Amino acid sequence: MKAKILFVVLLVALIATACAAPTAAPTAAPPTKAPAAAPTTAPAAPTAAPAAATKAPEPTKAPAPTTAPAATSKGTIKIASQSPLSGDQASLGEGIKLGTQLAVEQLSKPLVDLGYKVEYVPFDDQAKPDVGVANAKNLVTDPDIMVVIGHLNSGVAIPSSEVYKDTDLAMVSPANTNPNVTDRGYATVNRVCGRDDVQGPSGAEFAAKELKVKSVYILHDKTTYGQGVAEFFRDTAKTLGLNILGFEGTEEKANFDPILTPIKAANPDLIYFGGLYPQAGPLIKQARAKGINSILLGPDGLDSSDFAKLAGDAAVNTYYTSVAAPAAAFPDAAQFIKDFKAKFNKDPQPFAAHAYDSAAIALKAIAAVAKDAKPTRKAVSAAIRATKDFKGITGVYTFNKNGDPTIAKYFFIKVTSGDPAKWDANPIAKTLEIAPPEKK
Numbered sequence: 001m002k003a004k005i006l007f008v009v010l011l012v013a014l015i016a017t018a019c020a021a022p023t024a025a026p027t028a029a030p031p032t033k034a035p036a037a038a039p040t041t042a043p044a045a046p047t048a049a050p051a052a053a054t055k056a057p058e059p060t061k062a063p064a065p066t067t068a069p070a071a072t073s074k075g076t077i078k079i080a081s082q083s084p085l086s087g088d089q090a091s092l093g094e095g096i097k098l099g100t101q102l103a104v105e106q107l108s109k110p111l112v113d114l115g116y117k118v119e120y121v122p123f124d125d126q127a128k129p130d131v132g133v134a135n136a137k138n139l140v141t142d143p144d145i146m147v148v149i150g151h152l153n154s155g156v157a158i159p160s161s162e163v164y165k166d167t168d169l170a171m172v173s174p175a176n177t178n179p180n181v182t183d184r185g186y187a188t189v190n191r192v193c194g195r196d197d198v199q200g201p202s203g204a205e206f207a208a209k210e211l212k213v214k215s216v217y218i219l220h221d222k223t224t225y226g227q228g229v230a231e232f233f234r235d236t237a238k239t240l241g242l243n244i245l246g247f248e249g250t251e252e253k254a255n256f257d258p259i260l261t262p263i264k265a266a267n268p269d270l271i272y273f274g275g276l277y278p279q280a281g282p283l284i285k286q287a288r289a290k291g292i293n294s295i296l297l298g299p300d301g302l303d304s305s306d307f308a309k310l311a312g313d314a315a316v317n318t319y320y321t322s323v324a325a326p327a328a329a330f331p332d333a334a335q336f337i338k339d340f341k342a343k344f345n346k347d348p349q350p351f352a353a354h355a356y357d358s359a360a361i362a363l364k365a366i367a368a369v370a371k372d373a374k375p376t377r378k379a380v381s382a383a384i385r386a387t388k389d390f391k392g393i394t395g396v397y398t399f400n401k402n403g404d405p406t407i408a409k410y411f412f413i414k415v416t417s418g419d420p421a422k423w424d425a426n427p428i429a430k431t432l433e434i435a436p437p438e439k440k
Contacts, residue, residue, distance in 0.1 A: 200232025281310025
């Protein structure tokens with residue numbers, strides 16, 4: 001019986017011990033660790049989300065590839081550009097971007113030595129006025145941006161420069177030729193190229209006196225630039241006695257048959273096209289296919305190797321006037337061409353060398369007013385307008401009271417090959433140096 005009692009006591013003890021183990025486990029389980037980890041991890045997600053949202057509103061801003069880093073004791077100075085970096089005019093727009101980029105990389109040392117970090121920020125205006133204005137409103141909010149190099153299109157530059165003007169932000173254009181770019185008299189607007197009220201009339205004189213044509217059919221692209229230069233050409237052509245067989249605008253880019261049919265019937269000695277190469281290339285190609293043998297003449301908007309790419313052999317024996325000859329035409333641009341090819345593995349497009357000079361003028365002016373402290377935009381604008389006898393790689397520049405160069409060069413060029421790689425070899429038939437007209 002005692003043994004039985006002992007067995008029962010032992011059994012009860014074992015059961016009690018066994019029951020004690022599972023009771024301890026839940027107590028020791030770390031319910032306090034789980035809640036601690038959860039709130040620590042959770043805030044990471046909402047922190048990352050706003051960062052992505054901040055970048056989204058900058059769809060037209062290309063990556064900023066260029067910085068001239070050094071001491072930053074006096075802060076950062078940014079050089080911006082606006083030109084088409086996408087769309088069918090990107091070939092010329094990229095030339096402006098890369099020319100500016102090379103200048104910032106090579107010519108920022110005086111500002112770096114003064115203690116500034118210099119950055120280059122290119123914007124894509126897509127050759128569209130509304131995009132250019134939207135970019136302008138965006139970039140003027142950055143107080144580090146001291147100058148804008150651009151635009152390519154006068155129709156984009158004119159409304160965008162209204163935004164720059166309101167914040168005293170200077171603009172130096174390598175390519176805008178419409179008279180109204182500078183005739184508004186803004187202290188902030190400058191250009192290193194010539195004007196359409198010289199380019200158009202000079203083209204008419206070249207047609208009458210050098211090409212010896214008697215009749216002309218005039219087309220334009222309905223833009224501020226294209227229609228403007230076509231009207232200047234027309235007005236002078238009339239005074240020279242040329243027979244104007246037609247004057248019309250078109251936004252067509254693919255099928256020119258409805259336009260070419262009346263031109264073929266009129267059989268002009270010359271077709272003048274006020275516009276750019278994306279239209280002019282297909283236009284002349286379809287004209288030749290239709291049996292139209294009229295000479296084609298256009299303004300600097302035809303000055304791109306993409307014109308030959310689009311027109312092929314139909315480009316041969318066409319002519320264009322230009323305010324920016326191939327870089328090879330400027331003896332002082334030899335090192336620029338070498339450096340450009342080494343860095344970008346391509347030849348500089350028209351306006352790349354003029355963009356380099358535009359940026360060079362801006363950088364020198366900024367350095368002149370940034371010696372003691374970071375300058376105001378108004379001081380930079382005044383320094384740029386005061387530019388006198390600046391020796392660039394494309395010429396010597398002095399700005400007049402409106403921001404035009406006191407002397408500009410105009411080139412008359414014949415296309416001799418349908419090979420885009422030989423575009424820079426097109427011979428210059430004639431060069432003129434002409435002062436801007438007095439503002440009426």
